[in-house]
Amino acid sequence: MTDHATLHDRIQFENVSKFYGEVLGVNKVTLSIPPGVTTLVGPNGSGKTTLMNLMTGLVQASSGTISVLGLSPGNATEFFRAVGYCTQFDSFPRGLSGWQFVFDSLMLHGMDKMDAFRLTVEALDRVQLGDSAGWPIASYSKGMRQKIRLAQSIAHHPRVLILDEPLNGLDPMARAESLALFEELGRQGMHLIISSHILDEVDRISDRVVLITGGYLIAEGNIHQVRQEVRDKPMQVLIRCDHPELLASRMFSINHCVEARLHADGQGVFLRTGDIDQFYSMLNGIAAEGVIKINAVAPADDDANAIYQYLIGSDGSAS
Amino acid sequence: MADTVGSFSRSFAQQPWALWRRQAGRLTLIEVRRNLFSWKASWIYFLAFVPTLLIFIHGLVDRHFVEGISDDTNVLAGIVQFYYVRLGIFFGCLGIFSRLIRGEMIERSLHFYLLSPVRREILLLSKFAAGSISAVLLFETAMVANIALMYGPFGAAGRDYVFHGAGLAQSEAYLVIVPLACLGYGAVFLLLSMMFKNPTPAAMLVLGWEAINPVLPSVLQKISVASYLRHLMPVSIPGEGIFALLTVETEPVSGWAAALGLLLLIAVVLTYSCYRMRRLEIRYTTE
Numbered sequence: 001m002t003d004h005a006t007l008h009d010r011i012q013f014e015n016v017s018k019f020y021g022e023v024l025g026v027n028k029v030t031l032s033i034p035p036g037v038t039t040l041v042g043p044n045g046s047g048k049t050t051l052m053n054l055m056t057g058l059v060q061a062s063s064g065t066i067s068v069l070g071l072s073p074g075n076a077t078e079f080f081r082a083v084g085y086c087t088q089f090d091s092f093p094r095g096l097s098g099w100q101f102v103f104d105s106l107m108l109h110g111m112d113k114m115d116a117f118r119l120t121v122e123a124l125d126r127v128q129l130g131d132s133a134g135w136p137i138a139s140y141s142k143g144m145r146q147k148i149r150l151a152q153s154i155a156h157h158p159r160v161l162i163l164d165e166p167l168n169g170l171d172p173m174a175r176a177e178s179l180a181l182f183e184e185l186g187r188q189g190m191h192l193i194i195s196s197h198i199l200d201e202v203d204r205i206s207d208r209v210v211l212i213t214g215g216y217l218i219a220e221g222n223i224h225q226v227r228q229e230v231r232d233k234p235m236q237v238l239i240r241c242d243h244p245e246l247l248a249s250r251m252f253s254i255n256h257c258v259e260a261r262l263h264a265d266g267q268g269v270f271l272r273t274g275d276i277d278q279f280y281s282m283l284n285g286i287a288a289e290g291v292i293k294i295n296a297v298a299p300a301d302d303d304a305n306a307i308y309q310y311l312i313g314s315d316g317s318a319s
Numbered sequence: 320m321a322d323t324v325g326s327f328s329r330s331f332a333q334q335p336w337a338l339w340r341r342q343a344g345r346l347t348l349i350e351v352r353r354n355l356f357s358w359k360a361s362w363i364y365f366l367a368f369v370p371t372l373l374i375f376i377h378g379l380v381d382r383h384f385v386e387g388i389s390d391d392t393n394v395l396a397g398i399v400q401f402y403y404v405r406l407g408i409f410f411g412c413l414g415i416f417s418r419l420i421r422g423e424m425i426e427r428s429l430h431f432y433l434l435s436p437v438r439r440e441i442l443l444l445s446k447f448a449a450g451s452i453s454a455v456l457l458f459e460t461a462m463v464a465n466i467a468l469m470y471g472p473f474g475a476a477g478r479d480y481v482f483h484g485a486g487l488a489q490s491e492a493y494l495v496i497v498p499l500a501c502l503g504y505g506a507v508f509l510l511l512s513m514m515f516k517n518p519t520p521a522a523m524l525v526l527g528w529e530a531i532n533p534v535l536p537s538v539l540q541k542i543s544v545a546s547y548l549r550h551l552m553p554v555s556i557p558g559e560g561i562f563a564l565l566t567v568e569t570e571p572v573s574g575w576a577a578a579l580g581l582l583l584l585i586a587v588v589l590t591y592s593c594y595r596m597r598r599l600e601i602r603y604t605t606e
Contacts, residue, residue, distance in 0.1 A: 018601065058430055058601040074597075077335065080436035087434075089603065091427035093354060107345045108435040112339040152431075 008070040010034055011055060011160065011191060016064030018050055022217040023213040025050040028081040029064070033193065033222060036207035037186040041308050047089065047215040052162050055193070056085045068160055069191075081109065084158035086149045088165045092137045096280040098148045099133040100123070105152050123155035126181060128174075142169035150178065160191040167196055179205055203304040211311050218311050224244050224299070226307055233310045235278065240296040244269035247292050254282055270300055342437045343445040350449030354415055355456070363454075366411045367461040368525040370398050388480055391461060392489065395469050396554035399462075399493055404500050404548055405529070408458055412504035413522050415454050416563045419446040420596075421512035427603045443596040454501035460498050466490050487500055492553035495578070499551070501542035503581050506588040513595050541580065552579035 009197070011033040018025035026047040040048040053059040054066055057073025071079045079190045092101060102123055106116035124130045129146040132140070137148060146169045154161060163182070183205040186192050196202045209226060211218040219226045240263075241247050248260040248269050257279075259272035272304050273279040281298075354360060372394075420443075425430035432442055447454060470477035480486040507525060511518040532543040540546045550572045572580070 053601065056434060058433060060598070060600060076438050077436045079337065080434060083434075085434050087430055089427050089430060093349075093353070093428045093431060094425070094426065095357060104345070104349055105431065105435060108342055108437055110341045110436075196514075 010069070011069045011193070012065075013051075013054075014065045016054060016061045016066055017061045018054060018059060025059070026054070026212070026215045026217075029212075029217050031210065031217065033152060033191065033208075033210075035189050035191050037182060037192040037194065037205050039086045039199075039206040039209045039304055040212065041199065041209050041304055042192065042195075042218075044211040046213045048212060049164055051210075051212065051216065051217075052085065052087075052164050052193065052195065055162060056083060058085075058087075081156065082158055083160045083162065084153035084156065085162040086153035086164065086166055090142070090145055090169075092145070092148075095136070095138075097134050097136050098129060098140065098144075098151075101137060101148060102133075102152050102155050109156055119157075121153050123151040126154065127151045128177065143171060143174055146170055147174070148199050154185070160192070160193070161185060162193045163198070164195050166194060167201065199305040199308060200303070206304060209304050209307060211307065215310075219307070223304055223307065231259055234274045235276045235279075235299065236270055236301040236306075237276075238268055238270050238296075238298050238300040239283070239294060240268040242267075242293045242295075243291075247271075247286065247294075250286055250292075251279070251282065268296075313315065339438070339441050343441055343448065346432075346437065346442065347449045347452065350419065351452050351476055354418075354449060354453035359418075360415075360453075363411045363414050363457060364459065366407045366414075367457040368464070369588045370402055370407070371461050371464045371468065374398075374465055378468050378472040383474075383477075385473065387471055388470070388476065391469050391473075392486070392554060393556065395465065395493075396489075396552065396556050398571055399496065400549075400552055400556055403458065403462070403497065404545055405526075408454070408497065408500045409522075409526065409529075411458065412450075412501060413508050413519070416447075416450045416505045416508040417452050417512035417518045417522075418597075419509060419512070421516070421518060424601075424603065430601045433512055433599070433601060439518035439596045439599070440556075440593045443509075443593055444589065447505060447592075450509065451498075451502055451503050451584065453507060455498045458497050458501060459494065462493055466493070489553040492551055492574075496548055496551050499578060499581055500544065500548055502585050503547070506585045506592070507544065509586050510592045510595070512590060512600070542584070544584070547577045547581035547584070550574060 004238055011031070013029045013031040016029045017027050020270065029047075029051065040051060042048050054061055055068055055073075057079070058075065059078075069082055071082060073079050074258050096104070099120060103116055103120045106119050109115070109116075111119075120133075121130070124133045129144065129147050129151060132144060137145065140148065146166070150163070150166060153163075156319065166178060166182075170178060179201055182194065186205060186207070194202055194206070203223070206223060208222050210220045210221065211226070236259075239247060244262055244266065248257075248262075251257045251271055251273075252260065256274045257271050258274060259270075261270040263269060271279070282293070283297065286292055330589060420429065422431070433439070435442075437445075466481065466486075468482050473480070481490060508518060511521045511525070515521050529543055529545040532540055532546050532548075551574050
């Protein structure tokens with residue numbers, strides 16, 4: 001019963017490989033993605049888009065099995081009622097206005113004109129494109145084209161939304177609006193699979209990350225858990241306190257700290273340690289002494305960006 | 320055996336036919352709109368109506384006597400056999416049908432259809448239907464105009480020939496041949512466009528194949544659109560030289576058998592196209 005429930009609540013990859021001729025797309029990927037916001041992280045050509053295309057049947061696995069909420073893309077009628085995919089292909093069927101593009105795609109769901117009309121208005125409002133909906137898509141800016149693709153992919157209220165570089169081409173205001181929308185959809189229990197190279201922004205709304213490079217899965221899970229598992233990389237912690245220099249010297253004397261850097265406002269210190277468990281234990285001891293008043297302790301580098309740098313590196317070769 | 324048939328019948332009845340019909344209707348409407356109302360289609364209008372223009376000029380310039388009806392009947396038969404079937408509909412369908420799938424891949428917009436809740440078979444057949452409607456609408460309209468303009472200048476004699484004489488059966492035959500040609504070439508070019516990135520060289524091979532088909536063994540003649548249509552032609556044109564190759568009828572076949580044979584060929588080609596459609600992958604970077 002549990003397995004059955006899990007299968008119908010998750011996106012599952014079981015030992016999935018995809019080869020384009022002799023070129024590796026992804027290799028032996030096994031994943032189980034629960035509801036929430038999941039970020040695919042990896043350099044260009046790492047296999048992020050291939051994973052998304054495999055999920056939606058745009059490409060077919062060379063081996064292994066994929067199911068999305070227990071559905072297969074082969075059963076298009078049910079599958080694409082549950083799934084929306086905003087691809088990164090910046091092209092559209094010729095001669096359509098933004099309105100026609102969303103309305104036509106809803107009509108293909110078999111709904112009547114009234115429902116399609118209502119959902120089109122709702123989707124265009126959600127991406128704040130209502131005013132220019134009647135314009136030809138050919139006259140849209142890159143940001144508007146990105147928005148109309150997003151509107152089309154969410155218009156039918158999918159349970160799974162797959163977004164390939166959804167922030168590309170958006171100005172800062174539109175990026176913030178899109179992120180707020182993604183966050184809201186994630187809170188509503190939807191599966192959101194996002195690939196983006198704007199990690200700082202996506203990181204704020206992600207529940208978990210999937211790191212991939214060269215077609216191989218490097219790590220997956222909750223961002224903090226993944227960071228904890230990277231034991232061989234020192235972790236950085238920001239401690240806000242009244243005597244940061246004193247704290248730094250104490251920590252250096254009794255712990256394997258490898259780096260200390262004062263915060264710009266002089267009210268805190270960034271400490272980098274190779275053994276986070278021992279570090280926190282020592283810190284508790286210092287706090288208990290009462291000499292240094294510690295106001296706040298927060299990990300400074302367990303975000304998707306830091307994990308990306310540790311595991312993959314800026315040139316994709318760290319691992 | 321009875322159980323198998325019963326189970327198949329139940330499964331058949333349980334399919335969402337109403338939904339598929341609505342989806343197919345919508346897809347067809349979208350595609351027909353794009354096929355007929357775009358500047359890119361203007362050369363297909365030209366292919367369909369250039370004989371119409373010539374016949375119109377002929378009607379204006381030349382004097383028409385009753386004795387001339389049989390000559391004009393042969394001219395019209397020649398236009399259908401040598402121009403429409405061999406060139407006009409052939410290249411018109413190449414333009415319309417190769418754009419339905421391959422054109423969308425080149426324009427990188429096919430994925431929107433593949434990501435909609437429409438079975439790929441329904442998608443393919445709807446696109447085929449849209450292409451067929453567009454081609455038939457254009458070429459059938461041109462054919463009706465050709466008949467009207469060819470016999471109209473003969474006045475009452477022309478009207479009598481078309482509505483009460485031999486012209487009636489000929490016109491009916493042409494109005495059957497044109498849609499069959501559109502469907503036949505359409506199915507072939509739709510498949511070729513899924514098999515080749517550039518279907519034009521393959522289409523040229525088909526053109527050559529259609530031309531030499533009459534001299535091929537009987538079994539190979541069955542893999543040809545024009546060979547079936549040849550049996551439906553109401554007027555025999557005494558072809559000379561190379562043209563004799565295009566009009567020779569090697570093996571007498573009834574009109575019904577020829578029409579059914581062509582429809583069967585279309586069904587086989589579409590079935591294989593559906594199979595390819597199910598396996599189709601979106602890899603625009605290789606286009």
